[in-house]
Amino acid sequence: SQKIEQNSEALNIQEGKTATLTCNYTNYSPAYLQWYRQDPGRGPVFLLLIRENEKEKRKERLKVTFDTTLKQSLFHITASQPADSATYLCALVTDGGATNKLIFGTGTLLAVQP
Amino acid sequence: NAGVMQNPRHLVRRRGQEARLRCSPMKGHSHVYWYRQLPEEGLKFMVYLQKENIIDESGMPKERFSAEFPKEGPSILRIQQVVRGDSAAYFCASSPSATTGELFFGEGSRLTVL
Numbered sequence: 640s641q642k643i644e645q646n647s648e649a650l651n652i653q654e655g656k657t658a659t660l661t662c663n664y665t666n667y668s669p670a671y672l673q674w675y676r677q678d679p680g681r682g683p684v685f686l687l688l689i690r691e692n693e694k695e696k697r698k699e700r701l702k703v704t705f706d707t708t709l710k711q712s713l714f715h716i717t718a719s720q721p722a723d724s725a726t727y728l729c730a731l732v733t734d735g736g737a738t739n740k741l742i743f744g745t746g747t748l749l750a751v752q753p
Numbered sequence: 754n755a756g757v758m759q760n761p762r763h764l765v766r767r768r769g770q771e772a773r774l775r776c777s778p779m780k781g782h783s784h785v786y787w788y789r790q791l792p793e794e795g796l797k798f799m800v801y802l803q804k805e806n807i808i809d810e811s812g813m814p815k816e817r818f819s820a821e822f823p824k825e826g827p828s829i830l831r832i833q834q835v836v837r838g839d840s841a842a843y844f845c846a847s848s849p850s851a852t853t854g855e856l857f858f859g860e861g862s863r864l865t866v867l
Binding site: 671685744746 | 757784786788794795796797798801808809844846848851852853854855856857858859860861
């Protein structure tokens with residue numbers, strides 16, 4: 640069956656450290672993968688997009704990797720801050736990129752302690 | 754430029770009543786997506802619409818749920834004869850074309866069925 644799995648446990652890290660979140664998928668061939676941030680009671684906010692032919696993408700303190708052989712994406716936040724505390728969602732586009740229809744993972748809750 | 758606007762933000766209905774959720778996409782966006790988020794679960798795709806057309810409704814329950822995106826006015830997600838299991842947050846997202854990748858989400862409509 641098709642699955643998108645993210646760290647099921649909450650991730651607690653100390654301020655200033657690097658947070659690494661994992662997204663593994665099964666029985667999908669994504670054209671590209673996206674990461675979103677969701678705060679309690681709010682809608683998801685887009686962070687980064689990485690295509691199947693890209694290995695790595697960076698934006699300020701954020702870095703995403705995409706390994707289509709391992710069927711895995713890693714999402715890194717360097718020099719983490721308490722304001723980075725939120726739920727992070729990975730999402731796949733699977734129809735060859737013909738539409739923006741996204742399939743989401745269940746998310747990982749990140750808590751950055753001051 | 755206003756973002757994606759959803760209303761109502763909170764809606765309470767009794768079992769058997771109808772719920773209508775409205776979504777105005779960002780200016781210039783003609784593609785609308787509806788997602789449902791159950792408590793402690795991920796975002797589940799429901800339906801993808803382009804002006805006056807349903808493009809993909811593979812995530813919509815077969816009964817009681819319908820969606821439209823008329824030529825003029827907001828997109829509407831309609832749930833007839835609501836049941837307790839319909840209690841969830843319903844998110845709308847929009848994009849300017851079918852393949853830009855990034856989705857812009859509204860803040861959601863939270864439906865509670867008593």
